Amino acid sequence: MLLEVMMKKLVRILSVILCLFIGASMVACSPSEKIDKTKTQLYVGVYRGGIGEDWLYEFKSQFQELYKDISIEEGKKGIEVIVRPYKDEITGVQLLSTMPSAIEDVYFTQDVDFAQGVAKGVFEDITDIVTEKYDTVDIGEGEKTYSIEDKIEQYVLDYFKINGKYYGLPFAAPVYGMMYDVDLFAERNLYYLENGKIGGSIDNPDDVLSAGPDGEKGTFDDGLPSTWNELIALFDLMISKKSITPINWSGQHNYQRNSFTRAVWANYEGFNDYIINNTLNGTLRNGTVINDDNAYLLVNEEGRMAAAKASYDLVKDKKYFYDTSFYQTYSNVMAMEDFLISRPSWDKPIAMILEGGYWENEAKDIFKDVVDQTSEEYARENRRFSYMPVPKFIGTDGVKDQTNDEQVLVSTLDSLCFINAASSKKQLAKDFIKFVHTNASLSKFNSISGVTRAYKYKMTKSDYDHMSYYQKSVYDMAEKANFKIVQGSYVTSRTRKQYNDYFKYWEANKVSINRTEYDEIMKSFNNNPELTPAQWFNSFKLNYNSATWANKKLP
Amino acid sequence: MSQQSSAIRIERNKSRAKWRTRGFLVSVWIYPIILFAILYVYINFRSFLMAFQKVNTDTYEFEWYGVNNFINFISDLTKADNMRFVVTNTLVAFGAGLLISMPISILISYFLYKKIYLSGILNGVLFLPTIISAIVWVILFKYFVEYGVPALCKSLNINYSGSLLSDPNKQFGTILFYNMWLGLPGSMLIYLGTMTRIPASLVEAGKLDGMGIMRELFSVTIPLSFPVISVTLITSIAGFFTNQLNLYAFFQEFADFRSYTLGYYLFALVIRKTDTIQLYPYASAAGLLFTVVAVPLTLLTKWALEKFGPDAEF
Numbered sequence: 001m002l003l004e005v006m007m008k009k010l011v012r013i014l015s016v017i018l019c020l021f022i023g024a025s026m027v028a029c030s031p032s033e034k035i036d037k038t039k040t041q042l043y044v045g046v047y048r049g050g051i052g053e054d055w056l057y058e059f060k061s062q063f064q065e066l067y068k069d070i071s072i073e074e075g076k077k078g079i080e081v082i083v084r085p086y087k088d089e090i091t092g093v094q095l096l097s098t099m100p101s102a103i104e105d106v107y108f109t110q111d112v113d114f115a116q117g118v119a120k121g122v123f124e125d126i127t128d129i130v131t132e133k134y135d136t137v138d139i140g141e142g143e144k145t146y147s148i149e150d151k152i153e154q155y156v157l158d159y160f161k162i163n164g165k166y167y168g169l170p171f172a173a174p175v176y177g178m179m180y181d182v183d184l185f186a187e188r189n190l191y192y193l194e195n196g197k198i199g200g201s202i203d204n205p206d207d208v209l210s211a212g213p214d215g216e217k218g219t220f221d222d223g224l225p226s227t228w229n230e231l232i233a234l235f236d237l238m239i240s241k242k243s244i245t246p247i248n249w250s251g252q253h254n255y256q257r258n259s260f261t262r263a264v265w266a267n268y269e270g271f272n273d274y275i276i277n278n279t280l281n282g283t284l285r286n287g288t289v290i291n292d293d294n295a296y297l298l299v300n301e302e303g304r305m306a307a308a309k310a311s312y313d314l315v316k317d318k319k320y321f322y323d324t325s326f327y328q329t330y331s332n333v334m335a336m337e338d339f340l341i342s343r344p345s346w347d348k349p350i351a352m353i354l355e356g357g358y359w360e361n362e363a364k365d366i367f368k369d370v371v372d373q374t375s376e377e378y379a380r381e382n383r384r385f386s387y388m389p390v391p392k393f394i395g396t397d398g399v400k401d402q403t404n405d406e407q408v409l410v411s412t413l414d415s416l417c418f419i420n421a422a423s424s425k426k427q428l429a430k431d432f433i434k435f436v437h438t439n440a441s442l443s444k445f446n447s448i449s450g451v452t453r454a455y456k457y458k459m460t461k462s463d464y465d466h467m468s469y470y471q472k473s474v475y476d477m478a479e480k481a482n483f484k485i486v487q488g489s490y491v492t493s494r495t496r497k498q499y500n501d502y503f504k505y506w507e508a509n510k511v512s513i514n515r516t517e518y519d520e521i522m523k524s525f526n527n528n529p530e531l532t533p534a535q536w537f538n539s540f541k542l543n544y545n546s547a548t549w550a551n552k553k554l555p
Numbered sequence: 556m557s558q559q560s561s562a563i564r565i566e567r568n569k570s571r572a573k574w575r576t577r578g579f580l581v582s583v584w585i586y587p588i589i590l591f592a593i594l595y596v597y598i599n600f601r602s603f604l605m606a607f608q609k610v611n612t613d614t615y616e617f618e619w620y621g622v623n624n625f626i627n628f629i630s631d632l633t634k635a636d637n638m639r640f641v642v643t644n645t646l647v648a649f650g651a652g653l654l655i656s657m658p659i660s661i662l663i664s665y666f667l668y669k670k671i672y673l674s675g676i677l678n679g680v681l682f683l684p685t686i687i688s689a690i691v692w693v694i695l696f697k698y699f700v701e702y703g704v705p706a707l708c709k710s711l712n713i714n715y716s717g718s719l720l721s722d723p724n725k726q727f728g729t730i731l732f733y734n735m736w737l738g739l740p741g742s743m744l745i746y747l748g749t750m751t752r753i754p755a756s757l758v759e760a761g762k763l764d765g766m767g768i769m770r771e772l773f774s775v776t777i778p779l780s781f782p783v784i785s786v787t788l789i790t791s792i793a794g795f796f797t798n799q800l801n802l803y804a805f806f807q808e809f810a811d812f813r814s815y816t817l818g819y820y821l822f823a824l825v826i827r828k829t830d831t832i833q834l835y836p837y838a839s840a841a842g843l844l845f846t847v848v849a850v851p852l853t854l855l856t857k858w859a860l861e862k863f864g865p866d867a868e869f
Contacts, residue, residue, distance in 0.1 A: 019582055019583060022586055092827075093831065116615050119613075119614055119616075120615065251718075251721060326718060327701045327721060328701060328718065328805070328806070329698055494613075500833055512637075515639075516637060516812075516813075517637045517812045519809075519811065527717075527722050527724070
């Protein structure tokens with residue numbers, strides 16, 4: 001009897017404990033951080049990616065210092081910037097649905113449907129700070145006072161301006177493409193000489209190098225392949241005589257390869273003619289006026305053919321790329337590791353890698369590992385890498401000669417910043433955004449992260465000198481291009497947004513041929529040797545013509 | 556009087572005890588019921604409505620669209636590029652499960668039940684996949700296929716190049732093999748559990764009549780395990796349209812189209828980070844169409860199995 005009573009009591013106690021556990025599960029776990037209650041907090045959510053967060057901690061210190069004697073809330077003096085790094089939690093639909101109850105005031109993130117966020121009312125209207133002229137600086141146009149708006153390309157502004165108001169700003173614009181090992185090129189005499197032969201080195205002052213892709217001698221791209229044919233000839237030399245693997249990329253991710261394809265297309269066509277593929281509105285270099293009625297004509301752009309040819313050529317000879325480059329398990333980190341360790345340690349080093357502009361920053365720890373395995377000689381600060389501009393298509397089999405001379409940089413990272421409409425510290429958040437977009441801050445961001453931003457700015461000498469050889473090369477290119485970086489993901493055409501499914505084959509890296517979809521151009525050519533660049537290019541016209549355009553339905 | 560008051564006290568106590576019991580039950584059940592109402596009832600209701608709507612890409616509001624989503628999906632099913640792969644793969648995956656995986660599961664379960672030589676070790680090895688996380692298996696399998704298999708081929712002087720997972724012509728087969736292998740232990744557990752419940756007296760009686768091991772399988776074990784087998788068959792019919800073959804675990808939303816199944820196709824449509832909300836109504840309509848097909852098919856299968864299946868009980 002006593003046992004029975006005890007058992008009943010025990011069951012009751014256990015049931016209560018169970019209920020408490022169930023109740024506890026209703027309470028979300030949130031990171032607890034110590035905050036300074038004498039100060040006003042500003043919460044900043046940042047995407048934890050290749051760009052890193054070091055730049056934000058620097059701005060945190062500076063901004064806190066600026067506001068140390070200012071009272072925002074009654075009874076408090078100064079502000080405290082709380083940096084909250086996240087991954088996928090602050091991207092996509094997940095972010096938009098959690099923002100109204102989120103603590104973050106400001107976000108620096110990526111992969112967010114901007115128009116949807118504006119429609120949902122989760123982004124704060126920041127028109128006042130975007131249009132306010134407040135930053136007095138000389139960025140090469142004499143001393144002027146600039147607004148944030150003054151520093152951004154018009155088509156980018158069009159993306160962030162909805163119904164006459166700004167709700168966000170572009171964040172980082174890392175440039176994608178071919179990055180090469182300058183030390184390897186110099187050691188093995190892989191630079192083109194003025195006489196058109198390969199055999200020069202930038203470290204040999206007696207070598208007269210060719211002018212490079214920009215056609216000007218005495219610039220950073222001297223000796224680099226000027227034409228696509230020269231690049232392939234260089235690859236052939238690397239594999240036949242130099243025991244070098246020309247290029248490497250991650251098989252697990254496709255955005256580096258797809259971004260390179262866009263870079264080829266954009267360089268062929270030029271900035272204006274490429275961007276019209278996003279806006280479906282404008283005048284091409286040849287005088288053709290493009291609008292919503294005839295934008296299908298854009299599929300005739302030879303830049304698409306150049307992109308197909310380039311992708312085909314890179315994979316046609318399997319010796320051009322590293323063995324595991326198409327492996328699903330071959331991550332971007334593994335690709336960077338192999339690229340970096342190959343010169344000091346392998347018999348057959350890798351000369352180049354397809355990556356995004358933040359790659360050197362992302363590989364910080366890999367550099368340390370390489371030093372541990374080899375020596376200080378291979379530390380990050382002692383090595384030289386550079387961005388290789390896309391060569392021109394002159395005399396390339398199957399591709400009409402390129403007429404555009406403008407070198408175009410491409411960023412496909414859908415990166416942006418905005419203020420939470422639910423923030424209780426909107427003015428402070430706006431002040432922070434203004435602070436981050438002064439020329440000094442843009443310079444500092446570039447210096448710390450090595451990543452360019454799609455704004456007009458001039459780096460200070462000290463910030464510039466702080467950067468590595470590679471980071472300087474990217475900035476130099478961007479500055480030369482007047483920071484006209486194509487942001488491939490900023491689609492402003494209403495037609496393109498409305499008929500999303502119809503436009504799925506619009507970009508150069510995905511097509512449908514004979515009712516089979518080929519996703520990811522380089523992999524498709526690698527896996528289907530019978531597929532040709534001409535087939536790839538011609539498929540665009542089959543899918544996009546006056547007949548299909550009228551109803552916005554694919555055949 | 557004292558009898559009356561004691562009776563009233565007893566009634567009161569009973570009533571209090573009843574209310575305490577009710578209160579306790581409500582406190583335990585209220586939370587799961589709320590979750591069910593929101594995460595199942597509301598979501599499915601919303602999904603049902605969405606199938607008849609479309610998203611205005613200016614305002615991102617949902618607008619009435621009639622049955623156009625259904626028409627578009629049916630049209631895509633018959634005409635869109637790559638859909639022939641999607642449908643074929645779904646059928647092949649189903650067929651492989653039904654005609655290969657299930658018989659093998661039953662056979663292996665039977666031999667484990669009969670405690671064949673080394674069944675103890677086999678038990679451990681075969682059930683290992685169930686105790687290790689699926690994501691761990693995916694990673695192990697990927698590395699094995701991309702590095703282990705080429706190394707093995709090289710050591711055996713077999714000419715092999717490329718990756719079974721990167722080559723779209725081999726990707727589906729590789730994934731199918733993975734799913735069949737990983738799917739074995741789960742069903743084996745169920746079959747083995749059922750088989751061990753078969754009365755030993757039945758088996759002994761059969762042995763006395765000269766019943767051999769395979770005769771026992773077909774005449775005793777399978778008929779008595781038929782209720783479980785029929786449940787497996789019914790659930791596989793119900794899951795025909797939702798089977799993703801673990802493609803997301805391998806490739807996220809970037810699997811080659813030639814490996815798609817219907818389940819993965821719909822999932823990949825809506826899982827992307829941007830430009831997905833426009834596709835929600837389309838995906839909802841497809842899901843509803845699948846339900847309209849799957850429900851009667853499942854019920855018909857259940858009826859047929861009950862009517863024509865072996866009538867054995869124990």
